[in-house]
Amino acid sequence: MNKVFKYIVIDILRNKTVLFYTLFLMVVSFTLFSFEENTAKGLLSLLNIILFIVPLISIIFSTIYIYNCSEFIELLICQPLKRKYIWLSLFNGLAASLSFAFLIGCGIPILIYEPTATGLIMILTGCLLSVIFVAISMLGTVSTRDKAKGIGKAILLWLYFALIFDGLILFLLFQFSEYPLEKLMMVISGFNPIDLSRITVLLRLDVSALMGYTGAVFKDFFGTTFGFIISLFVLSLWVIIPLIISTKKFQTKDL
Amino acid sequence: MIRVNNISKSFSKFKALDSINILCEKGQSIALIGPNGSGKTTLIKSILGMVVPDSGEILFNGNTIKKDFHYRAEIGYMPQIGRYPDNMTIGQVFDMMKDIRKAKVVSLDEELIQNFGLDKIYDKRMRTLSGGTRQKVSAALAFLFNASVLILDEPTAGLDPLSSEILKEKIIKENKSGKLVLITSHILSELDDLISHLIYMQDGKIRLHKSISELKSESGQEKLSKAISAIMISN
Numbered sequence: 001m002n003k004v005f006k007y008i009v010i011d012i013l014r015n016k017t018v019l020f021y022t023l024f025l026m027v028v029s030f031t032l033f034s035f036e037e038n039t040a041k042g043l044l045s046l047l048n049i050i051l052f053i054v055p056l057i058s059i060i061f062s063t064i065y066i067y068n069c070s071e072f073i074e075l076l077i078c079q080p081l082k083r084k085y086i087w088l089s090l091f092n093g094l095a096a097s098l099s100f101a102f103l104i105g106c107g108i109p110i111l112i113y114e115p116t117a118t119g120l121i122m123i124l125t126g127c128l129l130s131v132i133f134v135a136i137s138m139l140g141t142v143s144t145r146d147k148a149k150g151i152g153k154a155i156l157l158w159l160y161f162a163l164i165f166d167g168l169i170l171f172l173l174f175q176f177s178e179y180p181l182e183k184l185m186m187v188i189s190g191f192n193p194i195d196l197s198r199i200t201v202l203l204r205l206d207v208s209a210l211m212g213y214t215g216a217v218f219k220d221f222f223g224t225t226f227g228f229i230i231s232l233f234v235l236s237l238w239v240i241i242p243l244i245i246s247t248k249k250f251q252t253k254d255l
Numbered sequence: 256m257i258r259v260n261n262i263s264k265s266f267s268k269f270k271a272l273d274s275i276n277i278l279c280e281k282g283q284s285i286a287l288i289g290p291n292g293s294g295k296t297t298l299i300k301s302i303l304g305m306v307v308p309d310s311g312e313i314l315f316n317g318n319t320i321k322k323d324f325h326y327r328a329e330i331g332y333m334p335q336i337g338r339y340p341d342n343m344t345i346g347q348v349f350d351m352m353k354d355i356r357k358a359k360v361v362s363l364d365e366e367l368i369q370n371f372g373l374d375k376i377y378d379k380r381m382r383t384l385s386g387g388t389r390q391k392v393s394a395a396l397a398f399l400f401n402a403s404v405l406i407l408d409e410p411t412a413g414l415d416p417l418s419s420e421i422l423k424e425k426i427i428k429e430n431k432s433g434k435l436v437l438i439t440s441h442i443l444s445e446l447d448d449l450i451s452h453l454i455y456m457q458d459g460k461i462r463l464h465k466s467i468s469e470l471k472s473e474s475g476q477e478k479l480s481k482a483i484s485a486i487m488i489s490n
Contacts, residue, residue: 071338
């Protein structure tokens, strides 16, 4: 596993984008924590920014990187290497560097200002989100040949997960406000990794008290250890399923 | 050594390969010629496992190449357009390839690196290289690992006369030592002293697969280009 992985990580580090991303996350985290007097409030503001920025950067950077890597992939394919090995090394390289960037950029400030279980859960979900969106971007790139189309697809996917999905849910809630939808909402939230991460972290903060009856139902489930484990499991499914599909597709792809 | 059994490949509606059968033996030097878009590169890429055929199978030393990758250690491939990671230097590309293939390599053949003078520009970045220099890097990489099969896709296109002479001599030398060489080219005159067999492809089909001596005696021509045109007309 190590050799190709090593060259990919070196190449990503040589490309300064990930470095700037780390610095940006760090500046944002420190600023937010020092602006708010209450660190819990700082954590909440940071959560909203992380849930927006981390998926965006992960999916766009990975998509562009994989397209730019096509020469390298072609070069490796005619060497005595397994295709699966090449693809997984690429995934590991991207996932490792982006979650490492998040660990440094947001992990350190969080550990300094809020070294609690909630802080740790936030770091964990941030890393998971980075990895999830790397996996999703790899699924997008393997099925699209054209670079411009692929990047467009990545932006649309991000828009869908970050904005459109919530809009659809709100619409659904208003249309069926007469019915008890709380249980259904818990299932639906599993279909969007960003929402699931938001709920997982939010329920650990005091603001969840303001979420009304739905919040209470959510807290009953996600607030428990069992619920937490389930949500981690669903989040890791978001990594595994796209990764398996994209690997399968890559193995029979014509280059 | 390489046996291609009835392979077909279509790209949406376009039929790139249409039930191709070939047998390539050790020590042969085979030219693959044909008009643009006749399927030469697709055939080569199928042998390399870069393109997966729709049907049929390819055997390398008697074993099918499907789901296998070890056989590629036996192949040195020089692509038509060599594309390499942009911000690596020439030296880094060579080191990386050596590192990746290390376990399987017995001895390295760095003759071409020296003859092309690539060792003097080891710290140049790949993106700053001209097309010809890139070709030299591709050629040097193809020969570097002493592979027993050499697949060269238009090797001399873009090379200056001196370098292309160096490359041709190297090809002849390696072929004499018993390696199988597969070349695609459009320049028939330069193939004259290089090849022992000829495959002519058109519209994804093989029109002709003969040894050069057969070809010359059948057509009564001494020059390869004349012999081929004579055969094509009589067909």
